[in-house]
Amino acid sequence: MTENNSKETILTRTPIPEQDPAKRRSNFDEVALGYTPEMAMKEAARCLQCKRPLCIDGCPIHIPIPQFIKAIKEGNFEKAIGLIKTASFLPAVCGRVCPQEDQCEKNCTLGKKAEPVAIGYLERFAADYAMQNRNGADVKIPKPTGKKIAIVGSGPAGLTCAYELARLGHKITIFEALHDAGGVLVYGIPEFRLPKRIVAHEINLLNEIGVEIVTNAVVGKLITIDEIMEEFNACFIGTGAGLPKFMGIEGENLNGVYSANEFLTRANLMKAYAFPEYDTPIKIGKRVAVIGGGNVAMDAVRTALRLGAREAMIIYRRSANEMPARKEEIHHAFEEGVQFELLTSPVRIIGEDGWVKSVECVRMELGEPDKSGRRSPIAVKGSEFKIPVDVVIIAIGTGANPILPQSTRKLALNKCGYIIVDEETGQTSREGIFAGGDIVTGSATVILAMGAGKKAAKAIHEYLMHI
Amino acid sequence: MAKILEKRLIRYPDVFYYRINAPLISRKAKPGQFVIIRLHERGERIPLSLADINSEEGTISLIVMAVGKTTTEMSTFNVGDEILDICGPLGQPTHIQKYGRVILVGGGFGVAPLYPIAMSLKEMGNEIVVIMGARSKDLLIYENEMRAVCDKVLITTDDGSKGIKGVVTTALKQELEQSSANIVMAVGPAVMMKYVSETTRPFGIKTVVSLNSIMIDGTGMCGGCRVSVGGKTRFACTDGPDFDGHQVDWDILINRQKTYINEERGSFEAWKKRHVFAICE
Numbered sequence A: 001m002t003e004n005n006s007k008e009t010i011l012t013r014t015p016i017p018e019q020d021p022a023k024r025r026s027n028f029d030e031v032a033l034g035y036t037p038e039m040a041m042k043e044a045a046r047c048l049q050c051k052r053p054l055c056i057d058g059c060p061i062h063i064p065i066p067q068f069i070k071a072i073k074e075g076n077f078e079k080a081i082g083l084i085k086t087a088s089f090l091p092a093v094c095g096r097v098c099p100q101e102d103q104c105e106k107n108c109t110l111g112k113k114a115e116p117v118a119i120g121y122l123e124r125f126a127a128d129y130a131m132q133n134r135n136g137a138d139v140k141i142p143k144p145t146g147k148k149i150a151i152v153g154s155g156p157a158g159l160t161c162a163y164e165l166a167r168l169g170h171k172i173t174i175f176e177a178l179h180d181a182g183g184v185l186v187y188g189i190p191e192f193r194l195p196k197r198i199v200a201h202e203i204n205l206l207n208e209i210g211v212e213i214v215t216n217a218v219v220g221k222l223i224t225i226d227e228i229m230e231e232f233n234a235c236f237i238g239t240g241a242g243l244p245k246f247m248g249i250e251g252e253n254l255n256g257v258y259s260a261n262e263f264l265t266r267a268n269l270m271k272a273y274a275f276p277e278y279d280t281p282i283k284i285g286k287r288v289a290v291i292g293g294g295n296v297a298m299d300a301v302r303t304a305l306r307l308g309a310r311e312a313m314i315i316y317r318r319s320a321n322e323m324p325a326r327k328e329e330i331h332h333a334f335e336e337g338v339q340f341e342l343l344t345s346p347v348r349i350i351g352e353d354g355w356v357k358s359v360e361c362v363r364m365e366l367g368e369p370d371k372s373g374r375r376s377p378i379a380v381k382g383s384e385f386k387i388p389v390d391v392v393i394i395a396i397g398t399g400a401n402p403i404l405p406q407s408t409r410k411l412a413l414n415k416c417g418y419i420i421v422d423e424e425t426g427q428t429s430r431e432g433i434f435a436g437g438d439i440v441t442g443s444a445t446v447i448l449a450m451g452a453g454k455k456a457a458k459a460i461h462e463y464l465m466h467i
Numbered sequence B: 001m002a003k004i005l006e007k008r009l010i011r012y013p014d015v016f017y018y019r020i021n022a023p024l025i026s027r028k029a030k031p032g033q034f035v036i037i038r039l040h041e042r043g044e045r046i047p048l049s050l051a052d053i054n055s056e057e058g059t060i061s062l063i064v065m066a067v068g069k070t071t072t073e074m075s076t077f078n079v080g081d082e083i084l085d086i087c088g089p090l091g092q093p094t095h096i097q098k099y100g101r102v103i104l105v106g107g108g109f110g111v112a113p114l115y116p117i118a119m120s121l122k123e124m125g126n127e128i129v130v131i132m133g134a135r136s137k138d139l140l141i142y143e144n145e146m147r148a149v150c151d152k153v154l155i156t157t158d159d160g161s162k163g164i165k166g167v168v169t170t171a172l173k174q175e176l177e178q179s180s181a182n183i184v185m186a187v188g189p190a191v192m193m194k195y196v197s198e199t200t201r202p203f204g205i206k207t208v209v210s211l212n213s214i215m216i217d218g219t220g221m222c223g224g225c226r227v228s229v230g231g232k233t234r235f236a237c238t239d240g241p242d243f244d245g246h247q248v249d250w251d252i253l254i255n256r257q258k259t260y261i262n263e264e265r266g267s268f269e270a271w272k273k274r275h276v277f278a279i280c281e
């Protein structure tokens, strides 16, 4: 880079190549294509290498950001991934799905005057580079400690906890209810945002370092936590918040009404997009309405488009500013032709011969800010109207799944059914049993679940080495 | 992976008995529960009730009626073959206690899951009447097994080829009029369970039904199996499959079971075109 163009380069970030919206709306290939080494080095050069790097404070797992970016700038990609891996087990995942704009990039010093450094894109670049250019585990495992730890649930919380503990020489067994490991990363987040081969690669690494994964094992049914504690020295619960919520409105049980979890599970985990080559069917709507405004809603609506819906829309009761989904996802959805019915709330779903025909909605106005600081929507009287649709997907959030808590003695839960833990250690009300991720916090993010898994791993290690 | 240890054709040409190696599941399973299987990498997940549980040998038994793509493909699996995924035991066990006089009503493959339930009820000292129905005498399954545990066996056939001519509710009504029962339990097609519930309602006899809604995960994660019971949405896979038949909204269940009828037909036809299959034991 010459001094002449450095001013401009430093203000704007290097764009990441993306699949053309018109093309990508009908395939499941990844939307963002990733940096080339040249692009990555160019972007890395924008980093100011701050003495006091605030970006790190914004990352829940404290990745050494300036250090790895410096390595990329110097073209030393191996070193970059090595630095990232000291802190993170799933960089290829986080680089793709972390809400960077609210975390590391939000804090970036450069962001005060110009666009922040594209930390997420760089992390993704380093991880993908390593994946393509190296195979096998590069983790050294110390002598076995002889301690056995069970992990329940193979989402980001459980996987991270397993990785951290295995690296310390403990023997880890993961119990997963579904037939594939990965949690939301495999059943929820679609292929076009997070290719399944990436998750599979990371999980493979766990296998290589000796972690055993038992699939089709519903803890609470096949084996209880109490039985686990007889056989293992400690246990980590990372079962997520996978219980879908419904609205309780008329017509919710009509054919063609899905929870986002069901729709996405059929499409992702079961590969219904390849029906009938794969056996699981899915209803491909001509006009699809998705109710909700979060990441899950964006994933569902964009999946519906890709399956072949002619029109797909988001129905959200507040305005665009209040939408909890990542800006980038909303933007991508918009580019792909998703329609947005904002300040609109469904009142009932109307059917004909047992099938969805339309959804009756009411317009909303924003009132005073509520407890969360968001302005709460109020229905406008007499503004009811019908939107003709044949598939409705409900993406209004999830709760705690009761199978495990109900089958476990003396596990303290809060009134919503989430497990109560010590903030610092993830310790539950029972000795030797730790928990973290969505089953503690309610639906949150991949990185927070990983952070919780990591914290608990540290506490479990200390606990085991002192008893 | 679960290996098939034994396979029998129990009703030509479409009902099969499988004994499967599943030590962990057999240790925990109770009558009324089910498993979810996936045959192979491209397979769908389908629920199947436990027709027998043998924890000593570490096996479970399933009775599968070949009705579509997956169940027919399963009928081509033989002894020694492995089922890729088997997950369970799922659902709540059927509540077993000393009731007194119990009437069990089974239709189609539903007679099979009633068998372990009958055995447990017997152990608790109940008097058991079983009513089993089929279109014709050749279509009956599990008659001998049921005769071995039940105090009274009533058979109904639509064509009158065996037992009472008529449907199960004909026999149920007669039985309730002659001598009452403390509880009725029904497993079978939704329509049958609906009419069983309608038949017992005027008698005020508690009626437990096993709801067979479409399932995927079986862990309460997708809500696809939801049913409406007593005006509330419940998940058949985790809250059930047993519910109070008098409270069930049958029309919703029957309607939702048809969600994928066109897709299912298409995939079955496509599969049959690509496969020549012979039925063997």
Ligand SMILES: Cc1cc2nc3c(=O)[nH]c(=O)nc-3n(C[C@H](O)[C@H](O)[C@H](O)COP(=O)(O)OP(=O)(O)OC[C@H]3O[C@@H](n4cnc5c(N)ncnc54)[C@H](O)[C@@H]3O)c2cc1C
Residues within 6 Å of the ligand: A097, A098, A099, A152, A153, A154, A155, A156, A157, A158, A175, A176, A177, A178, A182, A183, A184, A185, A188, A189, A190, A217, A218, A219, A220, A238, A239, A240, A241, A242, A264, A295, A296, A299, A401, A403, A404, A436, A437, A438, A439, A443, A444, A445, A446, A447, A449
């Ligand atoms: C569609 C969708 C899109 C999302 N998009 C983003 C995003 O872009 N960025 C982001 O940061 N976050 C996103 N999230 C949120 C994020 O995925 C979750 O916060 C995160 O996965 C939580 O991790 P976890 O390990 O706690 O649980 P999960 O990922 O939910 O994993 C829990 C695992 O435990 C298993 N399990 C449950 N009960 C049992 C049991 N009894 N026995 C055995 N196993 C059990 C489950 O099958 C599952 O595999 C999204 C979520 C969804 C649903």
Ligand SMILES: Cc1cc2nc3c(=O)[nH]c(=O)nc-3n(C[C@H](O)[C@H](O)[C@H](O)COP(=O)(O)OP(=O)(O)OC[C@H]3O[C@@H](n4cnc5c(N)ncnc54)[C@H](O)[C@@H]3O)c2cc1C
Residues within 6 Å of the ligand: B034, B044, B045, B046, B047, B048, B049, B050, B062, B063, B064, B065, B066, B067, B068, B069, B070, B071, B072, B109, B112, B113, B211, B212, B213, B214, B215, B216, B241, B257, B258, B260, B261, B264, B265, B268
């Ligand atoms: C709790 C429970 C226990 C069951 N136990 C048995 C059993 O012991 N033996 C037996 O033969 N059958 C049992 N069934 C029914 C069995 O799951 C279906 O017959 C099977 O899924 C059909 O698959 P298919 O591909 O062969 O046929 P398809 O042509 O795909 O389906 C035929 C019909 O089966 C139902 N069905 C389809 N997919 C599913 C699914 N994923 N989950 C539930 N129902 C579905 C639908 O109503 C459909 O119209 C049970 C169902 C439930 C819910």
Ligand code: SF4
Residues within 6 Å of the ligand: A058, A059, A060, A061, A062, A063, A065, A088, A094, A095, A098, A099, A100, A103, A104, A105, A119, A120, A123, A447
């Ligand atoms: S893990 Fe997430 S928050 Fe941390 S540096 Fe990477 S993208 Fe940023």
Ligand code: SF4
Residues within 6 Å of the ligand: A046, A047, A048, A049, A050, A053, A054, A055, A056, A065, A066, A107, A108, A109, A110, A111, A117, A119
């Ligand atoms: S805050 Fe931004 S500019 Fe500073 S070190 Fe971190 S990424 Fe680089």
Ligand code: FES
Residues within 6 Å of the ligand: B214, B215, B216, B217, B218, B219, B220, B221, B222, B223, B224, B225, B226, B235, B236, B237, B238
């Ligand atoms: S099958 Fe998914 S919740 Fe019951």
Ligand SMILES: [Mg+2]
Residues within 6 Å of the ligand: B044, B068, B069, B070, B264
């Ligand atoms: Mg099928």
